[in-house]
Amino acid sequence: MNPRERRAARHQPPNPDAGTDPRPRRRKAPLTVDQVVDTALDVIATEGYEALTMRRLAGALDTGPASLYAHVVNKADLDELLIGRLCAALALPEPDPATWRDQIRSICTRIRDQYLDYPGISRAALAMAPTDLETMRVSEGMLAILLAGGVAPQAAAWAVDALLLYVAAYCLEASIVRQRAAHDDDAWVLDRDELLRRLTALPAAAFPHTTRHAAEITAGTGHERFDFAVSLMIDGLGRR
Template sequence: MNPRERRAARHLPPSPETGTDPRPRRRTAPITVDQVVETALDVIAGEGYEALTMRRLAGALDTGPASLYAHVVNKADLDELLIGRLCAGLDLPESDPAAWREQIRGVCGQLRDQYLKYPGVSRAALAMAPTDRETLRVSEGMLAILLAGGVAPQAAAWAVDALLLYVAAYCLERSIAHRRSADDDTEWVVDREELLRRFAALPAETFPHTTRHAAELTAGEGHDRFDFTLGLMVDGLARR
């Protein structure tokens, strides 16, 4: 079975496994797809998404990289499995026309929280054409919510894509900022007081609005900016 066939087979209903991998491995127990995904998430949680390579994952599983390819076609395939596993943790509500705005925000908030547990993992969701059933379950649920809210089908379809893209980008930016802040020389990227000092030091004649509105530019706690932007997107759909 070639790699494409292996990937397609994984999206079919499960069937009993037959045969064994004849290639030598250090492990005495066989590897499963679930173990591959769980171990990959453990690596990301401890070291960040950028540390996840097929070789690093094989080491964590105490096997050789070649053994992984019996279960995962390539890194892009692994990325899809990771996002699918995180999407499986989302609770999708029954669409309610009277509460569709709150519902769509709630789904996006759940996905944000899943991504932030694993620094940088949302990078795996970017430029992805998903076929994993759990990922498609989330997009299906979001589409149902928007359609129930009276959003036109084309606008709803593009809005799902835009919302998922924003959530992924927001989480990726936060993970990058926090990683940079680990270096004392770049701690200012998440330090509001330092940003205020830097803006105040700018020449007012050149940056009149930045110096005047430095407090507004640096305002916000927790996920205030996320909620603000999500609100703009959802309210824009409502106006359409």
């Protein structure tokens, strides 16, 4: 089975009747897809997503690129495996019409926290075709919760996409801010007092609202703003 056939097979439900491979195992255990994903996540956790290249991953696995490509088609395939692994760790609640808003909010928060554990990994979730079974399981679960809450199917479908897009974008921005903060010249981006000073120092005639409401513009932590944005979208669905 070539790499593309392996990738296609991963997108199919497991066959409980499939037998075990009768061929004898080699003395040395071969590389597995799970090992590839485990190692890739280790690289991201310590060095960030931008450091993860196929060459870097092959080196971390102490193997050659040819062995790696025997299991992963390309970087896009690896991205799909990474996000699928994170989705596999998410436990989804049984849809409850009485608490559907809290259920959706909780899922978004847990996805956010997963992404933040692996700096920049949310980039892998952007512009991804949803074909991985675990990724689809999360989308299916979110869709079921919204439908149980009385949201119309079209609005529910677009809302799942919008919520996941916002979560990924929020986490990507957080990773970029973290990178910039590592340089002394960019440390001010995390300093609310400095940002407040810059906004209030603007000419009031040209920026009357910004200068007057600089405190509100700079208020809150990143997660408080995240909760606000997610709740805004969810509450909007309820009103529809």
